[in-house]
Each structure stands twice: as C-alpha cells, then as structure tokens.
Amino acid sequence: MVFIKPLSVYITQGTPIKIPLGCKKLNHEVEVGVIIGKPGFQITESNAMKHIGGYTVSLDMTAADMLAEARQKGLPWTIGKGFDTACPVGDFIPKDRIENIKDLGLWLKINGEMKQDGNTKDMVFDVPKLISFMSQYITLEEGDLILTGSPAGVGPVKPGDIITCGMHVPGVAEVTFKVE
Ligand SMILES: O=C([O-])CC(=O)C(=O)O
Numbered sequence: 001m002v003f004i005k006p007l008s009v010y011i012t013q014g015t016p017i018k019i020p021l022g023c024k025k026l027n028h029e030v031e032v033g034v035i036i037g038k039p040g041f042q043i044t045e046s047n048a049m050k051h052i053g054g055y056t057v058s059l060d061m062t063a064a065d066m067l068a069e070a071r072q073k074g075l076p077w078t079i080g081k082g083f084d085t086a087c088p089v090g091d092f093i094p095k096d097r098i099e100n101i102k103d104l105g106l107w108l109k110i111n112g113e114m115k116q117d118g119n120t121k122d123m124v125f126d127v128p129k130l131i132s133f134m135s136q137y138i139t140l141e142e143g144d145l146i147l148t149g150s151p152a153g154v155g156p157v158k159p160g161d162i163i164t165c166g167m168h169v170p171g172v173a174e175v176t177f178k179v180e
C-alpha cells in the first residue's frame, strides 16, 4: 500500500509543524527518506540501489483521527497524510554515508524523551523492494522522496513539543522541529 503527499507540504528545519484544522491527534512517525537520484520505470530489485541518490531523516506526520475516519469509510488518505507541514525533512545525506540501508538505526525523541528507536532490518519490505514495487506503476524521477514506513512507538504530539530525530550513524546530524 502506498500513498502520496503533495509537494507543497514538505518543510525543512526552521519551519514549525502545524496541527491541521480540526485534528485532535497528530502523530509523529520517524522514517528513513530515500531520495531518487536516477529516474526509472519498472526497476528490478537488483537494480534498485543504483537509482538512489541519497537519504534524509523524514517525518510522516499523520492526522491520526482524520486518517482513522477515512480508513473506516474507505475514503482516500489525502488530508490525514497530506496537510500542510505533513512532511518535515532533514538535510540531504549522500548515499555513500549509509553503509548498509538494510541495517540502519533511526530514532525520535519528544522533548528529549526517546519515543521511537528502530532499525531498518525490521522493515516489512526493504528499500529495494519498495523502489521496485512503486516503479512498476509510477515512473520515479530524480528528487522524488520515498518515505519507508515507521518503526514502533508512533504517538501524538502537542503544541510546544520539540521533536528531534536522527539516524544512528556517526556524523549524521540530528533534525529538530517544533510543533505549533
Ligand atoms: O500511518 C500508517 O498507518 C502507515 C504508515 O504511514 C507507516 O506505517 O509508516
């Protein structure tokens, strides 16, 4: 199952995360962001890594109550996943800085308290599989950003919270966002 966020909803550090109108449960989901470096259609799993340009620490911010309602009614996820500021991203991490994308630790803290601490080795579908699957249907373009699913510990944020997140990789800077 894949969904799309509008291009206009991604933000970088310095811009606060805003709770969408009427949302009563805004969840954090830290995810590895994969940035496409070389376009492709119907990419095989064995060729998938060649299409990656780099990575970023990403947040799949989710209006969980609105998403739950849409899910229950069988309606699209557009607002629950695609409201303004729903896709905070960190700096570009060149591909060669990540030794093994299948064994990469990522974490998220709220106000200094660890909430998510996972590893890509626990992913249901690994990164090459995700790239291959999506590209069977959608041409991937240079600069496309694929969020890859969140580890355990997803939960709500509230106004004033400071979210920090990062990867367990020496030299990869942590990312900070404020919730407004
Ligand atoms: O919100 C969801 O149910 C799905 C999702 O984005 C994730 O698991 O990362």
Ligand SMILES: [Mg+2]
Binding pocket: 029, 031, 060, 147, 149, 150
């Ligand atoms: Mg997610």
